[in-house]
Amino acid sequence: MILRKLISLLALALPGLAHAQPAPIKTLLITGHNNHNWQYTSRLHEQTLEATGRFDVDVTDAPWTDLADAAKLKQYQLFVLDYNDLGDPKPWGDAGRANFAAAVRAGAGVASIHSANNAFKGWEDYEKMHVLVWREKSSHGKFHEFQVDLVDREHPIARGLPASFTTRDELYHGLLHKLNTSFSLLAQATSSTESGGSGAVEPMALTTKFGQGRIFATPLGHVWTGTDETKVSITTPGFKTLMTRGAEWAATGEVTLPADWADTRTHNILTPDEAAQGWTLLFDGTSSDAWRSFNKPNFPDDGWKVEGGTLRRQKGQAGGDLITREQYGDFEFAADWLATPGANSGVIYRVAEGRQFPWQTGMEMQILDDAGHPDGKKPKTRAGTLYDIYATSVDVARPAGQWNQARIVARGTRIQHYLNGFLVVDTDLAGEDYKAAHAASKWPGMKEFATQAKGHIALQEHGDEVWFRNIKVRRLEAAPASVGAPSHSAATPTAKDRIGWIDRVQTLNDRLDAPLKAGGPRPEIVFIGDSITEGWLGDGAKVWEQRYATRHAINLGIGGDQTQHVLHRLQNGHIERLKALAAATLAPRAFVVMIGTNNSNGNDNTAPEIADGIVAITRELRAALPRTPVLLLNIFPRGDQPNPQREKNTEASRLAASALAKDAMVTTLDLSKTFLEADGTLTKPIMPDALHLSEAGYQRWAEAMEPTLQLLFTNPE
DSSP states (O other): EEEEEEEEEEEOOOOOOOSSSOOEEEEEEEOOOOOOHHHHHHHHHHHHHTTTTSSEEESSSSSHHHHOOOOHHTTTTTEEOOOOOOSSSOOOHHHHHHHHHHHHHOEEEEEEEEEGHHHHHHHHHHHHHHHBBBOOOOEESSSEEEEESOOOOSSSTTTTSSEEEEEEEEEOOOOBBBTTOEEEEEEEEEGGGTSSSSSSEEEOOOEETTTTTEEEEEOOOOTTTOOOOGGGTTTHHHHHHHHHHHHHHHHSSSOOOOSHHHHHHHHOOOOHHHEEEEOSSSSSOOOTTTEEEETEEEEEESSSSEEETTTEEETOOOOOOEEEEBBBBBBEEEEEEEEEETTTEEEEEOOOOOSSSSGGGGEEEEEEOOTTSSGGSSSGTTTTTTTBBBSSSOOOOOTTTSSSEEEEEEEEEEEEEETTTEEEEEEETSHHHHHHHHHHSSSSTTTTTOOOOOOEEEEEOOOOOEEEEEEEEOOOOOOOTTTOOSSSSGGGGOOSSSSSHHHHHHHHHHHHHHHHHTOOOOSSEEEEEHHHHGGGTTTTHHHHHHHGGGGGEEEEEEETTTTTHHHHHHIIIIHHHHHHHTTOOOOSSEEEEEOOGGSSSSSSOOOOHHHHHHHHHHHHHHHHHHTTEEEEEOOOOOOOSHHHHHHHHHHHHHHHHHHHHOTTTTTEOOOOHOOOTTTTOOOOOOOOTTTOOHHHHHHHHHHHHHHHHHHHSSSOO
């Protein structure tokens, strides 16, 4: 998955600049697996780079898929490595490795951070890039404060910097110079015996070359999952400056960034896309007009202050809670927040007045310095939680003094919290799971808690200093019901509870946005499905390039998705964009849908339920673009021999086809015989794992489907 970021280019036109700034460096940050807290580090590295105005960063949480696309890699000048294959290995695959090495050899730069040098034991190209790698005899002392000394003061990365900086981190020792690759030492530090270190001077940053590509590598930046104190390692000024300047040099061979890292972005504005999507600023950096005191008509005289482009809650002053002047029912709210050491606050929503406190009626997304406040020791009261009801699904809150990006989506009874790019809470207030979590919380005695269909949004006053910026909101339409879908899991739109899934959905939304932004070309086909569909861009990439790239086809496949996840995707971005394409006369000529095999695992769903999910997806597409035909493929066979799961999928496909038989714009097609041998077996050359297709399998799919596509294209829309 490649996560496309919308960045502001206003920073490149700041007043007073004597020369036009160079174009941002197109960067791919490679993450998605690490035995460290990659969810936290990857998004903070992304922000650290983009804040300089020098980088345009995409993030891949699925390099095993994205690196297989050699053509796409050619757009990148820089790869940032925040990945290793320790723990539960997720290898990149032969194509991914080869494409990555070829791109660097051809001139793309690499910035490698901390435990990326642990990865890929025995892959010589990778080990040559890193020079010094963590292997069996490598180690480190305890997390502690130490001084990093710059060695080569004339190197572009170090030129103009102080001779040293102080950081708090884990200090590697015993890194292996396995292949005797030449390198230049940029920085070093003494690994003290008091900290459990080697007592020697250890390398902290180096540079080298691999083919035409420049490499910057540092073992700094240790953040361990579940250990708040280690999060500061990548927030120190010295680390941010070294990392960003090292990345710029790796990409360009030059360094233009200043000696002190700074955030050059313009805040408290709406992008054109946000304005078009209905967002409204609740704070423009100068005015508090959108806010007033809870239970009072005006903005408070004390306790809250507009200062330096932030809305600041001042410690030790009265002032009470702020609320929006307007009320919101179904909405999406976003804000950046910064907690000072030990601070506690929150965003409380669907708040009714006339009570003593906003939290008597409204739900709260917690704001907290997790490391410095007692609530940080309890999972259900840490930053990002649905306060005292649900813990966050992933630990991505940033330490005191750092900006966090929060987002709340409230639509009907569905409540979602996002923190720093990850979906961390997702619940349905009408569901049994929520009812049980609520019963175990502090809230059962508050009879009006979470009962309001609409209300104000509040910023909580808890006596501590907290800053806010980029506060915005948009109203949402009520969640549409799937046309004719019964109420069970396969037909109930559901976001997937998996790290990175929301980002992958956004990547697919970006694919749909691309022809609209470019004014074409029209995509002939939109493929919708799970990993089998997504695999067109992996093992099926060569066939895709030959048959569908020239037709500007769009792939909307995500591995592991069930029908309910596809329904959620459709209702939360895909349909909106498909309608926009149609309005611009860029509607696809056909949809190809193949989904349902993941619903058939174990007791997840029955055949009729799977059929309901397939039908709901098809009807969503038909309702959105009634003139675009749908080619609905039977669920592909799975398992090397005939088995009950195959039979369930066959029955689900039959039931779905029967339910849609009267719709002339839906064509069903069974390709099972395309993949099966005469005795009903699946062979490894076609489906190596008896589920996913090989290149030969994708070739068979394309050849078998093409005559039906041609018939659809020749029929009038």
